[in-house]
Amino acid sequence: MKLIKYFFQFITIIILFCLFKIIGYRNASNLGSKIGSVFGKIIRSDKIILKNLSYIKENSNFKIYNEQLVVKDVFSNYGRILSDYVYLNNFRKGSLNKYVNVIGQNYLEEIKDKNKKVVFVSGHFNNFELMAMFIDASGINLSAIYRPLNNIFLNKIMENIRIKHICKNQIKKGKSGTRELLNYLNKNYSVALMIDQRVSEGIRVNLFGKQASTTTIPAQILKKFDCEIVPVYIERYEDIKFNLTIEKPIKFDQNLSIEEITLELNKILERMILKNPSQWILTHNRWK
Numbered sequence: 366m367k368l369i370k371y372f373f374q375f376i377t378i379i380i381l382f383c384l385f386k387i388i389g390y391r392n393a394s395n396l397g398s399k400i401g402s403v404f405g406k407i408i409r410s411d412k413i414i415l416k417n418l419s420y421i422k423e424n425s426n427f428k429i430y431n432e433q434l435v436v437k438d439v440f441s442n443y444g445r446i447l448s449d450y451v452y453l454n455n456f457r458k459g460s461l462n463k464y465v466n467v468i469g470q471n472y473l474e475e476i477k478d479k480n481k482k483v484v485f486v487s488g489h490f491n492n493f494e495l496m497a498m499f500i501d502a503s504g505i506n507l508s509a510i511y512r513p514l515n516n517i518f519l520n521k522i523m524e525n526i527r528i529k530h531i532c533k534n535q536i537k538k539g540k541s542g543t544r545e546l547l548n549y550l551n552k553n554y555s556v557a558l559m560i561d562q563r564v565s566e567g568i569r570v571n572l573f574g575k576q577a578s579t580t581t582i583p584a585q586i587l588k589k590f591d592c593e594i595v596p597v598y599i600e601r602y603e604d605i606k607f608n609l610t611i612e613k614p615i616k617f618d619q620n621l622s623i624e625e626i627t628l629e630l631n632k633i634l635e636r637m638i639l640k641n642p643s644q645w646i647l648t649h650n651r652w653k
Contacts, residue, residue, distance in 0.1 A: 368517075375518035378447075385451040393448040394605045401444025402437055409443075411436045414647040424574030427639050438643035442491055442601065449492050450523075453530040457498060465499060469611030472595065473503045476614070480506075482553050482590060483614060484583045487597040488561035488634050489646040492607065494531050496597045497557045499609055501532040508534035508549040510542065510558040510582070532557070540566070546582075550590055557597075558582060560630055563651055568624060572631045575652050584626035587617055594630070598637045600644050 381400070385393035405411075414436050422429055429435060456464065467473075476483055485507075487496055501507045509532040514520040527535050534549060536542040536556075546556065560580055569576040583594060593614035600608045617626050638645050 371516040371518055374516055378519060378522075381447065382451050385448045390448075390452050390455070391605055393451065394445045397444035397446075397448030398441040398604070399444065401440040401442070401447070405440025405443055406436075409440075409648040411440075413650050414439055417647045417649075417651060418642065420573050420575055420652060421638065421642060425635070425639055427642070429642065435643045435647075439645075439647050442644065443646075445601065445604070446492050449494075450526060453494065453498070453526060456495065457502065457530045464605060465495060465607045465609050467499065467609050467611065469613070470503075472611045472613060473500065473505065476555070476595070477503060477505050480553065481555075481593070481614075482550065483555045483593045483595045484586050485555060485557040485595045485597050486560050486583050486630060486633070487557075487599070488559055488637060489649070490599050490637065491601040491644045493559065493599065494527070495607060496599050496609060498531045500555075500557060500597070500611075506552075506554045507532050508536055508546065508554045508556050510536045510538050510546065510556065512538040512562065538564075550586065556586065561634055561645075561651065562649060563653060568627065570624065570627050570631055572651065573635060577631070577652050579627055579631060581623050581627050583630055584623045587626060588619065588623065591619060596633050596637070598640070600641060 385397065388396065415432060418429055418432055418435060421427060475481075485496070485500060487493065497507065497509045501509075509527070511527060514523055524535065534554065536545050536549070549556065558580070560583060562580070563578045564580045565578070567578045567580045570579045571577070572579065586592065587594060593616050595614045596612040598610045598612070602608060617629070621629075
């Protein structure tokens with residue numbers, strides 16, 4: 366039954382991808398926004414979004430005046446992100462600077478010039494794929510950790526897109542990818558990963574005042590290789606443009622524990638989320 370569901374999802378996405386390609390980027394993005402706004406609540410429950418927003422409000426000074434507008438924006442962004450995938454090849458081949466405004470380019474240049482090995486960390490903010498794409502396109506030796514999709518049909522397409530257009534050195538999330546990750550790090554490659562997903566192999570650390578299962582990979586890399594952490598954030602504006610922020614590299618004290626470093630990274634993630642909660646993929650059941 367699940368395979369049948371996945372197959373129909375696959376066919377639907379392929380049809381949409383073909384349509385998006387025909388009508389051009391801006392029109393595709395606007396159509397994706399409408400599709401996400403209309404069908405988002407059918408595909409994903411808005412109850413999780415509202416629950417996550419309540420946690421954010423309870424444990425920060427952020428004021429959310431219209432929760433339903435945030436819900437609408439989240440689903441609209443889902444649709445726009447979906448349409449973006451068709452045009453990632455165009456982005457990679459020369460349109461990045463047209464659509465992506467970079468803040469902190471100097472930090473990337475310093476990392477590249479000094480051939481430094483760093484850990485780029487972020488969350489699922491809007492089109493998160495563009496972060497790794499831009500870093501890789503900047504000439505930095507990069508590997509990226511990804512989580513395979515549950516849909517086995519779509520996952521093959523997404524893996525191909527990521528390897529071809531985003532970062533060719535893709536590492537599958539989980540224990541099976543640990544050896545591969547270490548091989549890249551030993552070759553002086555940097556690594557990019559998301560720290561906002563619930564992970565079974567993580568530890569429970571505060572995020573907006575509530576315990577959330579959190580990956581310890583960045584902290585473990587820091588402790589083993591004594592490298593810097595570089596927070597990265599992306600935000601969509603004017604529908605098809607993005608502000609990409611590369612923050613100043615952080616050198617954590619090696620005497621800090623895995624738990625202490627992971628907590629500090631969650632605080633950075635909180636700060637990013639509070640910039641604009643509707644840019645974050647709020648449908649993740651983060652505090653389950």
